[in-house]
Each structure stands twice: as structure tokens, then as C-alpha cells.
Amino acid sequence: MPFIPHTESDVRDMLEHIGVTDIEDLFDEIPPELRTGSLKGLVPPALSEMEMLRLMRDRAQHDRQMVNFIGAGAYEHHIPAAVWEIATRGEFYSAYTPYQAEASQGTLQLIYEYQTMMSGLTGMEVSNASLYDGASALAEAVLMAVRIDRHGKTRRILMPSSINPVWRATVHNIVRNQNIELIDIPCDSVTGKIDSSKLSSFETNASATAIVVPQPNFYGILEEVDELSDWASQHGVLLIGVVNPVTTALLKPPGEWGANGADIVVGDGQPLGAPLSYGGPYYGFMCARKKYVRQMPGRIVGRSVDADGKPGFVLTLQAREQHIRRSKATSNICTNQGLVVTASTIHMSLLGPGGLRRVATTSYVNTHELSKRVAMIGVQPTFTGDYFHEVSLKLPCKAANVLEAMAKDGILGGYDLGEVDPKYDHDILVCATETKTNEDIDRYVDSLKRAIKDCKNR
Template sequence: MRYLPLTPDDRTAMLAKIGAGSVDELFADVPELARLDGPIHDLPAHASEMAVERHMAKLARRNLTAGDGPFFLGCGAYKHHVPATVDHIIQRGEYLTAYTPYQPEIAQGTLQMLFEFQTQVARLFGCDVANASMYDGSTACWEAITMAGRVTKRSRAVLSSGLHPHYVSVANTMAKFTGDTLVTATPELTAEPDTDALIDQIDDETSCVVVQYPDILGRIGDLSKLAEAAHAKKALLIAVVTEPVALGAIKAPGEMGADIVVGEGQSLGVGLQFGGPYVGLFACSQKLVRQMPGRLCGETVDAEGKRGYVLTLSTREQHIRREKATSNICTNSGLCALAFSIHMTLLGEKGLRQLAEINHALACKAADRLTQVPGVELVNGAFFNEFTVKLPAEARPVVRALADKGMLAGVSLGRLYPAEDALAGGLVVAVTETTTEDDIEQLAAALKEVLA
């Protein structure tokens, strides 16, 4: 029996209040082809719970999962080893059930963890201060754009062609409701990011420049020149990091002049999890802290002089007048932030650098081996653990053919940019510490066979 708490009269009154003629009008943004006009006809009207479980298990066995064979997918979500200690600690009752620490006197463990998390993110990004996490990397990116608008009193953002297209899509969706102007572009298969073209887009109305580091093709550019150009026009530089492990090997964005650094923390402590939940990272310079969205935990002393932790800054809509809030995000992915912090603590600075070295070394071996396959060309100059190759054929059917052979070979640029024929042969390959040299050899051999 369906639970329908509202009567037909209730629903009619609510629709009249918002000026909608029917419930269907509320789904106007969903293309008609994607909407159902009735029940799903090939499903039975009813089935027992056991029958449904058996059927769903049968369907699941058709999937090729991350652990079933060689795995080279990346583009913002990476397969890293998560130590068993992480799962053990996050399931402790004092962490698993804790939510928002409104009462600091009974939430010291949660607050201390968030304080340590902030410290780790700030040091990782090379910034002065970080908040107590956000939803994910894409929404953190949008929050950074709106923050730049508040700081500069401008509404024109220039987005690098190397920014993940899903992040661009989220920003475009949100900009429909804020009136912001977003300048976007499509990447080209070149060895280095086109920094000069990005700089040419900056004008006196620009609030910020958004650049991914490393970018969607795995390319690593020096952000210093871009930061200088943005600051010359009184705009902010926002750096987006989708693979934080890279910062164990390459220079932090904040050290190159980035005013705001955001990213996705999934790589550390958080599994792939079918796309979520993940954890957004957000850091900035000290002078911008009062415009930073989300929450900030701080350290203090109590009346007896003992160390304690509190919410120092909390500018979310549920804490102050909504029209004055810097963010409408109402949670901070606390459990995923805890997992991130535990993994970072287990690694330490030395361990993170070693992990980064392993990732990079294996990626170099993979790039060298794949370019030995006839017709395969390496696009990148510098890269960390992710690089792009250009195939002599469209990449999407190649990826499907390799999946039939039991391996997930990478992300085809044709999937990310279906309208761009010039990118159809591009394949983004990610390599982490979970990749073996045998995996690389299997991929190269299978790729040669498929391309023959």
C-alpha cells in the first residue's frame, strides 16, 4: 500500500499556490523521452521478496565490477586501496551515529575529527584554512564560483576547457537560477593545457577563473601565470583537484597563487561506491574565510583551561537568516570526511608521498607500454597517474570490446563529449597502486588485438 499523506484537495491547493496546473508541470525540465507514461510493462505486477532478490542477483552478475579484472577507469573517481582500519574506525558508535555537533560539550570527538580533517585539507591544498567538508567535488566547485562572486561583486566566471564536464554541467545547472555567466570551452588533444587562451578570456567583469589540476586529460600545468593574470584583473583563481593523491607528488595549488582550492576527496578512504556518497574538499586564503561556505571547526580552551573544540564559523541556511547564508548545503558528508581523515592519518606525509610515487611510476609504465601498440599515441606531456591516449579508431566501441574481454580500459572522451568528433579517439587511462604490471600487459595485448 502506498503512503500518500496528502489528500487530492491538499495537492490541488498546493499546486494552485505555486501556479502549476498539474503535478506533471513540475517535471517540465525532464525530457519527455525520459518520462514514463505508465507502468513499466515488462515488469510483473507483483512478485515475492525472494523472487525479486534472486532476479536482482542474476542481473548484478552481468556487471563487470572494479575488482573483477584489470581496471583503468578514472576521470574523477579512482580505485585506491582503502585500509581495513578505515572501515573499522568509522563504524565505531561514537562516529557512525554522530551528526551535526550542535552541542559541543557532547560532540568533542566529532569536532576534533573535523578540526584534524580541516588541518589535513589545508596543508594538502597549500591554503590557510579549510572547511569541515562539503557534498562532493562538483558542488564544492560551484560553491567556490558563487563565493568568488560575493567577494568580487561580479558574476562572470571563466571555466577552463580542462575542467571535468560533469563539474561544468553542475555549474551550468546552478547558474540558471543565479544569473551567473559561465564562459566554457572544450579541450583539445594537446600535450599541455592552453593557458594563454584561458588568460585571454579574463576581463574586468570576471569574478574567477576555474582550472582543474591535473585536468580532465591528466595534464599538469603551472598555475602561477594564470594566478597572476587573474589577480591583475582583480579576479580570483579557483583550482579544482579531483585526485588528491597527486598532491603527494606535485606542487599544491595554494602555493602557486590559487585563492580557493576545492576538490573531491574520494581517493582517500572512500571507495568507488557506485558514484557516491563522496566528500567535497574546500579551502581558501585567510582573508576570504568569512565568505567560505559550510562550517569551520576551531580549537579553544574551556573555563578550566582544557583544550576543546567548537563550531567557530557556521554560515549555512539552517543557522542564520536564509538570505544571509553563504551556502544552502545542509550537510558535510561527515562520515566520508572521517574516512578521508583516517586514511590521511594512517599515511602521514611520508606515506602520501610514497603512495604518489607508486601511482606515478605505474602510470609511466602503462603509458610506455600502451604506446607500443600500433596506432596508439600519448597525448600528455606531464601527468601524474592519469593520461590520455589517442587511438586510431573511435574509443567508445574499443572500450566496449575490451569490457567483453573482462577489463575496464578507461574512459572514452566520446562518452564525456559526445558532440565533439575531434575527441572521439581519445581514451583517458588511470593507474593506481591497485594496478599490477600484469594488468598493464593484459590491457596492451587486448588493445592490440581489438585495434588490429
């Protein structure tokens, strides 16, 4: 708790100096009907430290630990204890923006290592040092694509409906007043994949600036990324890949999609060492081809040598305007999520390539096992396409009612897709990461079975 050094005498002296008699006089501009009045009787007497700890422990006992099967953009993965023990050391926890290289070598080296790891995961040539979150990273990628194609005759971005709806809304809010048009590309209602037949109208010269391709998509479905990448390359359309960084440990990286790979790759770094934490803070990552690095927003750290020939790290390839002049900057976002990036770098270092592959593999196996088990009680996937560690399930009754019943069993049963599209109000999006055991899956199936039975009997 903060230490307040002012005595009653100090307070009286200060009030006298500014010409008021009571602290309440400082708030006289607030209408009386908006004031709470006296807090006497509303706030209990002060407790001792021991009493307060006892009270808070008692209240904590009322919280129930839920078994979480929700994904939909934020994922529960195991985070080794060492990750945040190291990330919250003073050197990292309170480090300022590394403008002064001579005083920030530790922070700069860590960011450089992070960029190297992200480039390795995505198969791309360069990485920046993070953005706010995956949604804003996608918006920045759209703006970056328009800058790259600045001599083009269009500012249209092909945006599949299989992109996370929150991300789509964020992109729209950021680019809508910049004369950039987001063209909706529907999904095939059977497979859940991008309906590539809808792309034929964009094959004429300069008909689109870029296409956004998720892998896997919001519904967990694996897209035909090689086919889509080659289509984009053949028709002069930039390809923006949206990926989950954990899945890239097992799937073909975006830099190897098709004959030429993606141009820009973005995603949310939350699966790499960031707890769910009620929605944040997370961070967005961005990687790209080296020839586009000058158009990349966010900070970029490079490795160089000093006057004595010793290796060192610096902010590079950016004008000072990136941080102080909005009209000249590639982005108006200056502050990045450096602490969460620090945690991700430590997380990836501890797990290594083999550990990340095991996380991805186990998540894949668990979700497919859950899907197989619920099929025995008559619940089938919504789509026929291959999926990774999320699957949409079609229920015989409304998803909201089923999920409410499962919550009473202590299970967060999935994401109600009716919140995305009313036609999917009987569908739930379910994710089972490496944190789920066979016993957890057993509980899920039993709870789902009871919830469906109760729903049908209503």
C-alpha cells in the same frame, strides 16, 4: 530484515478503525492499468535463512571481477581495512550534526584534524568541513568568489574546457539563474593545456571575477599553474584551484602556485579512502585564504578553551543563519558528508605524508609505464603535455568499439572521450593507480592489441 510486530488480528482491527475492509482499498486511487494485479505466481514462496544465503551466494558467483583502468574523476585506490572498520563504529556512524559542543567533542575534534590535514595538503590557511562532492564544491567556490568581489562590476568566471564536464554542468545548473556568466576558455589542441593566449581579452579592469585552474586537468595534463596564478594576481582576478588531493602529496600545493598562490581550492575527497561504490557517496573539500573565511560555505570547526581553560572544539565563524535561514546563509547546503570525511581522516592518518607520496608516485609511474607499453603497439597520447596519473590515448578506431571488446576480456579499458566531445570519439582516458600490477598492465596491452585488430577487421 525489519521485525514487523503486527499480527493479522492487529491489521484487521486497524482496517476496521479507519473504515476499510482490505488493505487493497488503501490504493484504490491508483488506476487499474498501473497496478501489477495479484503477485501470486510472480513471487516464489518464502525461503529459509539458510536457503536465501545459498541463493545469494550462487548469484554472486555470476559477477565477474573487472580490472579497472577508468579514472575521469573517481579513482580506484587501496583503502586499508582499518579505515572503514573504525569509521563505522557507532560513535562515528550514527553521530549527529555537532551543534552541541558539550556533547560532540569527539566528532568536532575529528573534523578539526581533517581541516588541518587538508590545509596542509593544499598549502592553504583554512579549510571547511566538507561539501557534497567536488562538482558542488566548485559551484560553491564560484559563488564564494562572487561574494568576495561583491563590489566588482562583473560576475564573469573564466571556466576552462579542461574542467571535468560533469563538474562544468553542475556549476552551470547552480549559478545560471544568479546572473553569473561562465566564460569558456579553450584548451590548446596540441598540448591539452589551457590556452593562455585566450586570456588577453580579460586583462582590462574588472573584466572577470575569477579563473578556475585544474591541476591536473580532466585529461590528466599538468597545467602551467605558476604562470596562470601570476596572471590572475596581476589583473585582480581571483584564482580557484581544482585539485586531486592525492596528487597534492607530490605536486606543488595550490597555496604555493606563483608568487601569491590560489585564493580558493576545491576538489573531491573520494581518492582519500572512499570506495568507488557506483558513484558515491563522496564529498567535496574547500580550502581558502584566511581573509576569506567569512565567505566560506559549509561548517568550520575551531579550537578554543572552556571556562576552566581546558582545550575544546566548537563550530565557529558562522552565524546560525548558515543552517536555518536560506536567504542569510553563505550556502543552502547544510548536511555535509561527515562519515566519508571521517574515513578520509583515518585514511590520511594511517598513510601519513610518506604513504600519500608513495600512492601518488606509484600512480604516476604506473600510468607512464602503461603509456610507454601501448606506444609499442602504435597507440600514442592525444596530447603532448606532461601528465600525472591519467593519460588520453589516440586509437586507430572508435573508442566505444575498443572498450566494448576489452570489457569482454574483463578489463574496463578507460573512459570514452567521445562522450565529452564528438571530435575525440577515437580517444580514451586511462588511469593506472597504485592498485595496478605489472601483470595488470600486461593484460591491458594484450587486450587493447586484440581489440584494435578486431576493430580494424570489421
